[in-house]
Amino acid sequence: MELATKRNHASAKADLRALVNGQYAGDANALIEKIAADLLAGVSAGAAVKSGAGKTAGLTSQSARREIAARLAEWLIRDTGRGGMDQPSWLPVAKWSPEEVIERTGMSKSTLYRGDHALFYSVVPPGKKNGRAYPAWQFTADVPSHLPHLLEILRSNSRMQVNTFFMSEHESLNELSAAEVLAGMPFEDRRSVTPAQARMLSLPVKVRLDRIVALARMEVADLD
Structure with a gap:
């Protein structure tokens, strides 16, 4: 189950990067909704572990949004090896x-x-x-x-x-x-x-x- 989850996460990240690059061929809105749902589920699960099962009501929508934004930033920036780097200033010739x-x-x-x-x-x-x-x-x-x-x-x-x-x-x-x-x-x-x-x-x-x-x-x- 854990391996399948990792594969799903890797696929979602690849699809999201393709979407940002303008190269995703599927339904963009459906992809975003799926990723948002997956992230929100992950945030809720994390909160349940920290505060005890069934005690996620204290997680406000604002903190959930912050957590989701942080995870998206990790997917789009740090995961691709571009974290902390500025936009390129030279075009590649390769x-x-x-x-x-x-x-x-x-x-x-x-x-x-x-x-x-x-x-x-x-x-x-x-x-x-x-x-x-x-x-x-x-x-x-x-x-x-x-x-x-x-x-x-x-x-x-x-x-x-x-x-x-x-x-x-x-x-x-x-x-x-x-x-x-x-x-x-x-x-x-x-x-x-x-x-x-x-x-x-x-x-x-x-x-x-x-x-x-x-x-x-x-x-x-x-x-x-």
Whole structure:
């Protein structure tokens, strides 16, 4: 029973991380309700142990909420190894295998493959003729919440064309790539950032997104 409970907790945490990343394919409201119920049951059980069976009435709704919030914070922050760390200031240049994406984001294999070229995109792994590798930058910060709209615009492009669009420097973006402007941070292998580029990266997310949307529409029009 204890092992099954641990498995259920691990699955719930993975689903919740996928939901936060915008990559959960199930019913989000049902998931949240289930997790809230599980947490509240855990809080009540803990109170019963401390104060004696049947004496949980003293646990106020306010203290229950605080306990649930603490547990959610543990799941979303400390459990993933990111506790105490600031948001990244550099975009990763690595490419993840499907297995790495599943491990790092918590999504299922079916969700990963269904979402390819809709929620995120893949490229052919270096040195291979087929297969999938996922540029890691697209899973950083709030990129997952904005990328699907851009992929919808670029839906007629091949995987290589999509990757080239996001990774290439654009004159209209002060020689930054669309990926960097979308994320609001430079790639980790960029040696320096000019004042003009820094100003571009610090623009409000809506302004940056609008510029990339316009660029994506021009990209599609040029290919027609």
